[in-house]
Amino acid sequence: MTQRVRSHKAEKVVERMGRKLNRQMVGSLAGCVHCGMCTESCHYVLANPDDPTYAPAYKADQIRKIFKRNFDWTGKVFPWWVHAQDIRTDQDLETLKDIVFGKCTNCRRCSLNCPMGVDFATLNRMARGLLVSVGVMPEGVAVVSKDQWEVGNQMGVLPQDYRETLEWLSDELEAEFKDPAARIPIDKMDAEVVYAINPREVKYDPRTISDAARIFYLANENWTMPSEGWDMTNFGLFSGDDELGAAVAQRVYDKVAELRGTRLVLSECGHGYRSTRCEGPNWSGKEIPFVIESSVLSMLRYIKEGRIRIDKSKNKDSYTFHDSCNNARSCGFFEEPRELLNLLVTDFREMVPNRAENFCCTGGGGAMSMSEYTPQRLKSAQIKADQLKATGVKMVVTSCHNCVDGLADVIRHYKLGMKVTQLVSLTANALVVPEKIVVPVKARIPEVSLPLQGFKILVVDDEPDILAFIATVLEDQGAAVIQAADGEQALALALQEKPDLITLDLSMPGKNGGYVFEEIRNNPEAASTKVCIITGKPELRRLIYERPVAPPEGYLDKPVDEKTLLSNIRMILELKHPHGNA
Amino acid sequence: MSETLRFLSDDLQLMALSFMAVVYVFRIRWLLKFKASAERQAPSGAAGTSPFKGIVYSWANIAMPWSMESTRRMIFFYLQFVVFHLAVAANIAMSFVIPYAPGLMRPMIVVRLLQALFAAACVIGCYRLYRRLSHPAIRLISTPDDYFSLALLTLWSFASIFAAPNRPDQGEGPLMVYFVMTAFFLVYVPFSKISHYLYYPFTRFYFGRTMGHRGVYPVKRVTQPKATRA
Numbered sequence: 097m098t099q100r101v102r103s104h105k106a107e108k109v110v111e112r113m114g115r116k117l118n119r120q121m122v123g124s125l126a127g128c129v130h131c132g133m134c135t136e137s138c139h140y141v142l143a144n145p146d147d148p149t150y151a152p153a154y155k156a157d158q159i160r161k162i163f164k165r166n167f168d169w170t171g172k173v174f175p176w177w178v179h180a181q182d183i184r185t186d187q188d189l190e191t192l193k194d195i196v197f198g199k200c201t202n203c204r205r206c207s208l209n210c211p212m213g214v215d216f217a218t219l220n221r222m223a224r225g226l227l228v229s230v231g232v233m234p235e236g237v238a239v240v241s242k243d244q245w246e247v248g249n250q251m252g253v254l255p256q257d258y259r260e261t262l263e264w265l266s267d268e269l270e271a272e273f274k275d276p277a278a279r280i281p282i283d284k285m286d287a288e289v290v291y292a293i294n295p296r297e298v299k300y301d302p303r304t305i306s307d308a309a310r311i312f313y314l315a316n317e318n319w320t321m322p323s324e325g326w327d328m329t330n331f332g333l334f335s336g337d338d339e340l341g342a343a344v345a346q347r348v349y350d351k352v353a354e355l356r357g358t359r360l361v362l363s364e365c366g367h368g369y370r371s372t373r374c375e376g377p378n379w380s381g382k383e384i385p386f387v388i389e390s391s392v393l394s395m396l397r398y399i400k401e402g403r404i405r406i407d408k409s410k411n412k413d414s415y416t417f418h419d420s421c422n423n424a425r426s427c428g429f430f431e432e433p434r435e436l437l438n439l440l441v442t443d444f445r446e447m448v449p450n451r452a453e454n455f456c457c458t459g460g461g462g463a464m465s466m467s468e469y470t471p472q473r474l475k476s477a478q479i480k481a482d483q484l485k486a487t488g489v490k491m492v493v494t495s496c497h498n499c500v501d502g503l504a505d506v507i508r509h510y511k512l513g514m515k516v517t518q519l520v521s522l523t524a525n526a527l528v529v530p531e532k533i534v535v536p537v538k539a540r541i542p543e544v545s546l547p548l549q550g551f552k553i554l555v556v557d558d559e560p561d562i563l564a565f566i567a568t569v570l571e572d573q574g575a576a577v578i579q580a581a582d583g584e585q586a587l588a589l590a591l592q593e594k595p596d597l598i599t600l601d602l603s604m605p606g607k608n609g610g611y612v613f614e615e616i617r618n619n620p621e622a623a624s625t626k627v628c629i630i631t632g633k634p635e636l637r638r639l640i641y642e643r644p645v646a647p648p649e650g651y652l653d654k655p656v657d658e659k660t661l662l663s664n665i666r667m668i669l670e671l672k673h674p675h676g677n678a
Numbered sequence: 679m680s681e682t683l684r685f686l687s688d689d690l691q692l693m694a695l696s697f698m699a700v701v702y703v704f705r706i707r708w709l710l711k712f713k714a715s716a717e718r719q720a721p722s723g724a725a726g727t728s729p730f731k732g733i734v735y736s737w738a739n740i741a742m743p744w745s746m747e748s749t750r751r752m753i754f755f756y757l758q759f760v761v762f763h764l765a766v767a768a769n770i771a772m773s774f775v776i777p778y779a780p781g782l783m784r785p786m787i788v789v790r791l792l793q794a795l796f797a798a799a800c801v802i803g804c805y806r807l808y809r810r811l812s813h814p815a816i817r818l819i820s821t822p823d824d825y826f827s828l829a830l831l832t833l834w835s836f837a838s839i840f841a842a843p844n845r846p847d848q849g850e851g852p853l854m855v856y857f858v859m860t861a862f863f864l865v866y867v868p869f870s871k872i873s874h875y876l877y878y879p880f881t882r883f884y885f886g887r888t889m890g891h892r893g894v895y896p897v898k899r900v901t902q903p904k905a906t907r908a
Contacts, residue, residue: 119709133752427892
């Protein structure tokens, strides 16, 4: 009877749930006794003690009630007795979406703390997958999934951009070592190592690629990077879409097989490691004929075998290690990073709790791409902030790109004054370069005149990815960059730092960009500061130009690419010549 | 012993048990109808871990309160769990001992120990009901079945206190109440959350197998911050 009143999407969700259920899930759905032991293991609950809807058992119950109503006969016969309830309308699906995407990062901490062995995270992921299958998902999830399906990587990096980035990094490597062999090989056949990366590295942080390349080069490794199937991340893990998960993993496996690689080495990414190393074979249903390992293991092996030499005194700060949930709780990967870290730094302090009991960076499960949930995510990050603060260190090391962004966001929001780095960067920094390899890097630097050298730029954006991207691009061109994640911070920094230019996002929580812009223009001390609006909402442009103040000097629509950004910034700063000779 | 009490303590119990067993067979068949997913990836984690070790650790988890943060932090709650479940197990055992091996309960010390255990379970049950009603998150997730199951076990424990001496010569009332409640309990269990013990071996088996294969189980915990400074 209930089927007749369901919306088309709700009907599909229930139908697909029946196909998706496996014995593990059914056990988890039927076995919960509502004891509440999971409650205090969740960082959302701990940071929101007055909101019981964050309790893992409650969140799981939103899936469980559909299961009971449709697949468990107790719930079919006596629904009110066991709180079985059908899902009927599209609004019900939207409500479920806000729970499974917005109130859980699938970190699996509650699963590990359930006396019954109920795997909440698996249930949550299943629910995400069901919603995604009918098109109900946060916009960010849709965009990233689409890129991964259609372009082949989750950030929509085009093949040409990928190749150009590697070529540019190769040129730098070659110049650094003055060795024509010091390049990043692409599609080399029969290599010992095929190195797959996170597209974030190409787009926002290519330094980690060059760090890895330096390590491979100095270790004399027979390695290559693939021209396709190079994205080891997998949004299928976050979206719950097993088909996407299988397709993405298979793309990577196929390329390694085509290149006849011996070992697939994955750059430091928690969800990428879990997806490619652990879940991929399950999703694709195939055995993998080569070894898959994290680059952490490769680096550790190089040091142990004496293939690279390390001087740990080069990493002088105090460090702690943050375990990625996917690495530690789903892959048992927590000792090797520590072993490596102890070889790389002189002051390592454990975070408590740690390993499989560590708290999520709070940006996991794709949360960084779901901006609509950012306020609640950052509020819930109080637990992580306290945990980080208690270590008393300057640097947080993690083996996960997603955690880098998540932690950077937490550190910025809670003003912890720490920095986040990865093991590959620490390893590269501590490398002892043999004398036969000439490294005249410092001699070259003065010859290069960076176009934005001497300029101070304030970058304002509430999206950590965009903030990092713009800041990195400008820093790479020599600018001194200050970052602000919200309007209040932007106003304070604009007055305090007196930048030459402000890049300003419009849509931000709290004081929005329009308000900030008008305040700047109305303040005699800051009125002459050049402003470039960078917004993803062109419809807000009107609001800026209608204000009773001088218009901004520049305006850019998101997404903005590196070339457009730089040419516009240079134009605003009246730097017509590419090397800064205004 | 009256014929009524004999029927309640023997025939009725066997009928209830048979009914429970039949429903359980259906429940397990239903569960096994769902395909178990496989772990195809190469093992990960520490060298000493394995799916087998993971399964054993997972099954034994409940007896190792130090193994989970939740039981470590809520040790008083865990002790309640132990006492309550021991009382339920003893109660079920008593329903067999009274009709079939009454001699085992003749020593007064056994009776007193059982009574103490049932009384403790009764107190814990009352506290658990209070907690379920007063804690916002627990109240939110509690179903009528949760309340009823807990109330049933609490009342059953209470009735058991008076049945434990097993003295029909001093009045059959307490024993009759106890056996009627036991029979109802046996019939109701397969439809309620109390049947969680039926799923426990399965959920823990699969979770332990995965976590063992991936080197997460046994959980390694470093309790003290370890500082490495040169």
